[in-house]
Amino acid sequence: MSKFRSISKVASLQLVLMLGWILIYQTARLLEYSPHASLWYPPAALSFAAMTLLGARAFPAIFLASLLTSFIHYQQYGAAEAVPYFAVTLPSLAHAGSYLLGALLLRILIRTGQVNYSAMLVAYLLLAAAAAFLAAFSGSWSLQYEGVLDNAQRQSIWLGWWIGDLVAILSLSPFIVLLIDKLTANNLATHLPWLLRHGNGPLPDYLLKLFVCLMLLIVSMLIAHQVQAQEITFLILSLSLPTMWLVYTESVWRSFCGLAIISLTIAMLMAQLDLEAFAVIYQFTIAMISVSMLFGTVVPVLQSTNQQLLHSLHTDPLTGVLSRQGFFEQAEMLLAWAAQHKDKICLAVIDLDHFKQVNDVLGHQAGDRVLQEVCQTLSKQLRQQDLIGRFGGDELMLLLPDTAENEAMQLCERLRNSIEQLQIQVLQRHVTVTVGVCEHHPDENFSQLFLRADKTLLNAKKLGRNRVELDINSAVVGS
Ligand SMILES: Nc1nc2c(ncn2[C@@H]2O[C@H](COP(=O)(O)OP(=O)(O)OP(=O)(O)O)[C@@H](O)[C@H]2O)c(=O)[nH]1
Numbered sequence: 001m002s003k004f005r006s007i008s009k010v011a012s013l014q015l016v017l018m019l020g021w022i023l024i025y026q027t028a029r030l031l032e033y034s035p036h037a038s039l040w041y042p043p044a045a046l047s048f049a050a051m052t053l054l055g056a057r058a059f060p061a062i063f064l065a066s067l068l069t070s071f072i073h074y075q076q077y078g079a080a081e082a083v084p085y086f087a088v089t090l091p092s093l094a095h096a097g098s099y100l101l102g103a104l105l106l107r108i109l110i111r112t113g114q115v116n117y118s119a120m121l122v123a124y125l126l127l128a129a130a131a132a133f134l135a136a137f138s139g140s141w142s143l144q145y146e147g148v149l150d151n152a153q154r155q156s157i158w159l160g161w162w163i164g165d166l167v168a169i170l171s172l173s174p175f176i177v178l179l180i181d182k183l184t185a186n187n188l189a190t191h192l193p194w195l196l197r198h199g200n201g202p203l204p205d206y207l208l209k210l211f212v213c214l215m216l217l218i219v220s221m222l223i224a225h226q227v228q229a230q231e232i233t234f235l236i237l238s239l240s241l242p243t244m245w246l247v248y249t250e251s252v253w254r255s256f257c258g259l260a261i262i263s264l265t266i267a268m269l270m271a272q273l274d275l276e277a278f279a280v281i282y283q284f285t286i287a288m289i290s291v292s293m294l295f296g297t298v299v300p301v302l303q304s305t306n307q308q309l310l311h312s313l314h315t316d317p318l319t320g321v322l323s324r325q326g327f328f329e330q331a332e333m334l335l336a337w338a339a340q341h342k343d344k345i346c347l348a349v350i351d352l353d354h355f356k357q358v359n360d361v362l363g364h365q366a367g368d369r370v371l372q373e374v375c376q377t378l379s380k381q382l383r384q385q386d387l388i389g390r391f392g393g394d395e396l397m398l399l400l401p402d403t404a405e406n407e408a409m410q411l412c413e414r415l416r417n418s419i420e421q422l423q424i425q426v427l428q429r430h431v432t433v434t435v436g437v438c439e440h441h442p443d444e445n446f447s448q449l450f451l452r453a454d455k456t457l458l459n460a461k462k463l464g465r466n467r468v469e470l471d472i473n474s475a476v477v478g479s
Contacts, residue, residue, distance in 0.1 A: 017061035044165035045172035051103030066092035090142035102131025136162035170290035171263035225273040247296035319375035327389025346408035355394035432466035
């Protein structure tokens, strides 16, 4: 049953890819501005994207789709009788083989997991250019071999073929890769997690940015259509500004989708507005915008990576409370605010009693569990504005804004009591904590306050543990 299911899965993948390729091929033909002349060749984008994502599994579908369209093409132009059938396969082999080669190299690079996003983009651009070159070069040679083209024709078309393929790959394949990844639930995200990680902002904002891009390109192409002068067609380069806005502020998925829409609109308007004399300028525009948008996606990826790094720097991985650095940074800000507004603010330093014994008797895992449970119990009873952090080992810290020493003492007594009541499965005995409490003096910085609280804690330990002690200097210094 499962064998049957996997066969039908493979068959449906091949079918969908084939139909998709033929559909894109036929749609692209509608965008030709004169027979066989087009700004780009979108099937190449599907071939490269599908093979990058699915590897050799995509080869049969792409090859067959290309073969089928070649046959139809030859039939239409009456060349089929003159060309031996086996020879008709050569251009399709050249197309599918070239993109498979480029995609396989890219896949090897992705799978090593050693390259960062920017290096991956450079590799993608170079391999896309090389694969498109190979496809155009071998494709045009195979057509000459079949007798469809003579030597002079081959020489005159291969460069345009290369650029047409490359323009389509640069602008469409990033979007197609993400689309196939989503539809097939492929594992791209496991190899390129940073690509799909960061989230989206509000949809209307994205639509506004896309609208600005499309308006600018439509207006510039309409003006070019009216004036029919080369200098005016360069107006379209102003598109680079809103496309950068889009790409710096939106997710990779939305940026690549926007890029595909923008390039499709340029190709459509080119065909409709009688602008074929400026085809090279529009090809250059699509290529330039694609490359700058691709590199632009590095910015939000870097931003989100930075945020994650910052988050992990500021969070204690075991307990989920603030790390020492995170706590100290936020505490400095809260102290400054409290001093400015003449608010009372207290610090409590908490230490687990005889925690070493838990580790020694029950092991470190049990010790970890105790630390987690204690932190959870404390966090649940704090207000939103309170800070909780782990200084290190079994020592925790609480910063309590807008709280006087007597209120802090009451709260800490309540917390001590609730920890003593904790039923922790791995433990045979109760966990207890000792707490040192200090009220902040407006003139002291956080390190000085912490030192006082830590001394108070040591003092409390000497007095017999499982207790809350107030710094005897708090009231004197603070008054
Ligand atoms: N399980 C676990 N143990 C830790 C971690 N960090 C530090 N420790 C242990 O915490 C223990 C702290 O021991 P001590 O500083 O002697 O404190 P104590 O045993 O609680 O003694 P008193 O504070 O005097 O009551 C040591 O055994 C450390 O190995 C951690 O992340 N997980």
